[in-house]
Amino acid sequence: MxxxxxxxxxxxxxxxxxxxxxxxxxxxxxxxxxxxxxxxxxxxxxxxxxxxxxxxxxxxxxxxxxxxxxxxxxxxxxxxxxxxxxxSATYGISLHYFLKTEERIDEWYEEWYLSLDGMRKYYALLGRxxxxxxxxxxxxxxxxxxxxxxxxxxxxxxxxxxxxxxxxxxxxxxxxxxxxxxxxxxxxxxxxxxxxxxxxxxxxxxxxxxxxxxxxxxxxxxxxxxxxxxxxxxxxxxxxxxxxxxxxxxxxxxxxxxxxxxxxxxxxxxRLSNLLPEIIEEELRKELLEKAIEYYQEKYGEKIDEGKEAYRKILVKGDWKFWKELGIETVRKLTESFCRRVTTKEILKKQKVFESEEKISHEEVDVYLVRLDLRGIQKYIRSNEIRIMKAGSRVIDALIYTSIPLYVVERIGLPAESILYSGGGNLTLIVPGKYLSELKNMRKEFYDSFKIEIVYGKSRIGKDFFSMNREIEDELRKEKSRLIRERGEVPVKSNAFKSCDSCGTGVAVRKRDGKHLCELCDKKYEIGTDIHFRPVLRNLLEKEELECNEELILKDVMLFLAGHDPEEIERGIDRYKDISLIRVDGNVMGAFMSSSLSITDSVERSIRIDTALKKSIHETYENLRSIGGLDHIRFYLGIIYAGGDDGAFLLPGKISIPIAVFLANRFYMECGCKVSLSCGISTAKPKHPINLLYEASGYLLDEHAKSDRELAYEETFSEVTSPSSDYRGSISFYSADGGILNEHSLKSAINEIGRFTIMYGTGEGRRTFRIAEVDRSRSILKLFELLNDYGALNESIGLDNLDRVIDASLELAKSENTVLREIRRDLLSIMHSSIMGDQDLRISYLFALRGRERRRYSSIIDNLLEIRGEDFWFNLYDAYILVKMLGGL
Structure with missing residues (x-):
């Protein structure tokens, strides 16, 4: 048939x-x-x-x-x-069952997912x-x-x-x-x-x-x-x-x-058919209800004057013929109008539209929609050692995608379908009431084994999904507050014991590669060594048919990730290159996910957001691969974590800003122009403590890149019909010339630089660059336009041509381009200009204005001067950082 x-x-x-x-x-x-x-x-x-x-x-x-x-x-x-x-952890359960029947499996395998020791053995197996x-x-x-x-x-x-x-x-x-x-x-x-x-x-x-x-x-x-x-x-x-x-x-x-x-x-x-007349445009609504009256009266011989009543009765009768008679094109128009408008802020404010006055089931069922949320993920990942940081990320992935689902099925005894979806630090389940106590036992067991907290919120099945989702979020907020109160105090370790060099809180019990590690970090160190760098590097090099000395790379992987080739590492390095740590996170993602209107909507948002990030990563890899060299290998090897709407990446400083712009724009396009990313980039030498670099990127992300929350909200909850020219994401970056880079030193440096950086400001005055059209305020493309005016890129700068701009920037980063030195010299000249020893923003502006005719200062003024009311910024330092990083200067 x-x-x-x-x-x-x-x-x-x-x-x-x-x-x-x-x-x-x-x-x-x-x-x-x-x-x-x-x-x-x-x-x-x-x-x-x-x-x-x-x-x-x-x-x-x-x-x-x-x-x-x-x-x-x-x-x-x-x-x-x-x-x-x-x-990968994404299909870890299938691998678990697949390998279970292999002869190589020992007794430990049965419940490997319930302890760090078991996880270490499991990932060592996968690495082989x-x-x-x-x-x-x-x-x-x-x-x-x-x-x-x-x-x-x-x-x-x-x-x-x-x-x-x-x-x-x-x-x-x-x-x-x-x-x-x-x-x-x-x-x-x-x-x-x-x-x-x-x-x-x-x-x-x-x-x-x-x-x-x-x-x-x-x-x-x-x-x-x-x-x-x-x-x-x-x-x-x-x-x-x-x-x-x-x-x-x-x-x-x-x-x-x-x-x-x-x-x-x-x-x-x-199913949301009943909401259709409340959501679609007035013209379509009028047409739909008129046809409903005409159809109902003709078919059922009952006079009816109210269109909404006729429509409701057609739905109740389950009359599919009505929709067939409308025709495929009308159905498509109605569908598009509904989907385009249903998550706009105007519609979402009308909360009653989504809430049923009656329960969806007349008979109570003792079944709950439950959301599990892992707390303290960032703390669990943070470490001074890259292997431990990567292992922490891998353990979290394993808990979300493998360990907790396996526990639910193998230990609690619920079917696999009970886990509706997982990712982004949480899992959503359907659970019988009498099994809820098992979740409490699970929470304790996982905390004892992994030192990770799990909280959950629940709502009894019987209301509309919008109301249940809101109830769950409210309960989660209460649970998180309870947890902070109960575990808010960090126990003070006795000075008689050596503290862990990785996490700083545990008591050191072992020494590895000169570092004292606590028991938890030591186990994570082994996992990181077994599961990531060695097998990933080996398999990547085999796949790309590249010959490299693996042992030289693994000897100091941070040097390789910074851009040093194995031969350079072997003979000794005269001048260290910069390494960047990029952290990305979805904008207004909590509001976006909590606005889900149905189970399918929730599941699909979760899958689509995760897929968008992974696709963006894959396309970034292929883009770097097409340019040549080893940066594509570095990019994959430097992924600390990536899943849901957030990620962290180590990569050469020279390419970090173009790659962040490319990744964020790709994510935005993959999410249908409804969801965007913010990016924080901190850059230093490869010997810099990685946990402080991670902290600095987090500060740039949370305090600056996410300062455009209101604009992000407007873009996400508006009626989107085309890619935005005003906002596709945010990006903030900083590079340390020397010393230690962390949240406190960043604050001090930004205040000292003042209005030479777009990030200068406090509280609501904090600012960031935007991925926006070049003529828009605070567009990151203005910095690339400056490069172009100096002849460094030779590309038309704009969002429609963004891929070519990024490619040209990556090619520029590979070359020994003297133009970048010229731009840097001009920027420093303007920043350092003074009158009788006094340096000031206005003095720099007058100095640039004076040189407008004889040098390329005109482009510097046009692209870097930001005016807002009586206030203004001259973003010379930001341009200096971009030029310094691209040129490795």
Whole structure:
């Protein structure tokens, strides 16, 4: 059977463009259906092969396979920050199960995810694995790409409702059905498996035909499972088919009742058709309601004067013909209007629009939406040693993507679908009420093992998603305040003990490479050595077919990351190059995520934001690779962490500003021009303490780059129809000529430089550069325009040509360009100008004005002078830093 019509999918977070809708053609629907079934069938075949079985015959094994399948599907939706180089935490659970059947696994493996010792052994194992061993079969790269495309298929085709993903809907129904079942009864493997098969596959026929989807789904379940099951497992498949076909005398009718309730709950949480008339433009609204009155009166013979009432009754009756008669083009227009406007600040202020006056279920269910939040992540990562810093990041990733989900499934006993999504430091779950105490036990166990705090907020299922989300956020805020009160005091260590050189708080118990380390940092040191630098460097060099002395690089990896080649390191370095630490973080991300309107919306925002950052990283790597040299290797090797909406990177100072601009702009475009990044860059010599560099970048990020919060909010919560010329992100940077760079020295330096830097100011007066069109206030492109006017770039400076500007800047950084020295000389001349020994901003301005005709000072004034009312800045120092860093001067 082949699809007979196109469907429209809407995107509340637009795709690149921005694009708010997609028409899925008939052939695409057929292909989606075929691909989804093939992915499932291939997975089961691989699972049976690993298990040494011909069929699944035991209910427990069927549930186990479903857990692994769900984890596999979810893991495949996420991108690796360093693809195909080192096994990533994003599909760590699938790797856990994959390796579990290997002969190389010892007894420690069963619960490796519950301790740092186990994690160290696990990552040491992964470091010895060639990615080619596992890149075939179910881990093929294209599967993730196909699954991300399948996420575009809607669970419902009505405007507003078509913002929900079919795949997310299936997972949500199963999570709800399982939780309702477990809240009422003791776990029975057979009954749970029936319910999960029914929930996970009941709607897959919608790929082909919405109206006849259940009969198609029944055929699909038979095709997928009949030849791959036997015994009790085969009876489970038959029972699920009976329930889906509506057999009245089935012995499992209670399970069908639970399933139907879960389906209704998932649909009510996920579908926004009822909001459509409240959101769309007035002209479209008037047209929609007039057609609703006309259609309802003609079809049902009942006179009705109110358009909203006619529309409501059509929804209640589930009359799909109304939407078909509107036509695909009208459905697309309605969808785009809804998606474009639904997250604008004007609509979001009308909170009642999203809140249901009635509960979405008349019968109470003892099931909760729960969000787990890891606290103190930055503190956990911060260290004086790069290996420990990287290990801290890796441990956090493992906790979020692997350890906590595995604990929920293996120890608590909930199905894998219960974990709706994870990333960015938190996880969202659906949990039966009687299992909530298990989360408290989990929290204690993870704190004892990893010294990381987990807090959670919950809301009982039964209200609209917008209200539940807000309730969870309120509870999380209370929990975080409680935690600060309880653990606010840091215990003072006795002076009789040597403090850890890495974290500064623990008692040193071991010495490595001349550094005294506490027990926690020592374990992280081993993890960092095993999991990152050596295997990543080895695999990268093999992939790129490059020959380099690995041992020389690893001897002092900070020198290599700063831009020194292995040969230079071997013969001795005369003059150290600069190294930069870039930290990036999403703007107004808390407000953005808390404004999610449905479960699908939340899941997709989480996945899309994470994917946008990873794609931006991949494109940055490819851009550096195309230019030549080893900077692309340095870029991947220097990733400290990257996930959700934030990241930290070590890379050569010469390329850090162009790379930050490129990365932030790519992220903005990938998020459909709705979400932006802020970047803080601190630069020093490679021997500078890395934790202080990290702290300095954090200060630049939080205190300056994020000072444009109001502008970021306006851009995020406005009706976006095209990429912005005014704001695509923020960037602040500083380079230390000598001494120690940290938050306090930065404050002092910025105050001393005064109005020669855009960052000068206090409180609300703090400022930053913006990624904006060159003629806009505070645009970072003004600095590149200055380079261009001196003939250093020879490119048209503008956002439309930004990629070429960045490429030209990176090429400039590689060359020995004397023009950069000339620009630096001019900038210093103006900054150091004086009258009878007095130096002042106005004196520098007059000096530049005087030299306007005889030198290129005209460009300096045009691009670096910022005037706001009676106040003004002359950003000579910022331009000096850019020139100094690009030229390695």
């Amino acid at each position: 082949r699809p007979k019509e196109e469907v429209v999918r809407g995107f509340i977070l637009p795709k690149r463009g921005p694009s708010y809708s997609r028409v899925i053609e008939k052939q695409e629907r057929h292909d989606f259906h075929k691909i989804f079934k093939k992915i499932i069938e291939n997975f089961i075949n691989e699972w049976l092969k690993r298990e040494g079985k011909k069929t699944i015959d035991d209910p427990r094994d069927l549930n186990r396979m479903l857990n692994e399948l769900v984890f596999y599907l979810k893991g495949s939706l996420l991108l690796d920050p360093i693809p195909r180089i080192l096994p 694995i060639n990615m080619e061993e596992i890149s075939g079969g179910i881990f093929k790269k294209y599967i993730g790409e196909k699954l991300r495309e399948l996420m575009d298929f809607p669970a419902d085709t009505r405007p507003g409702a078509n913002t929900s993903s079919l795949i997310v809907h299936l997972l949500t129904v199963s999570a709800l059905a399982s939780s309702i079942y477990l809240s009422k009864r003791e776990k029975d493997e057979k009954e749970l498996a029936i319910l999960r098969i029914l929930s996970l596959f009941h709607d897959i026929g919608k790929f082909i035909d919405i109206a006849k989807h259940e009969s198609i789904s029944i055929d699909d379940i038979k095709e997928i499972f009949s030849e791959r099951t036997s015994g009790e497992a085969k009876k489970i498949i038959e029972a699920a088919i009976e329930l889906l076909s509506g057999k009245k005398d089935s012995e499992y009718k209670e399970l069908e009742s639970i399933f139907r309730k879960a389906d209704v709950l998932a649909s009510a949480l996920d």
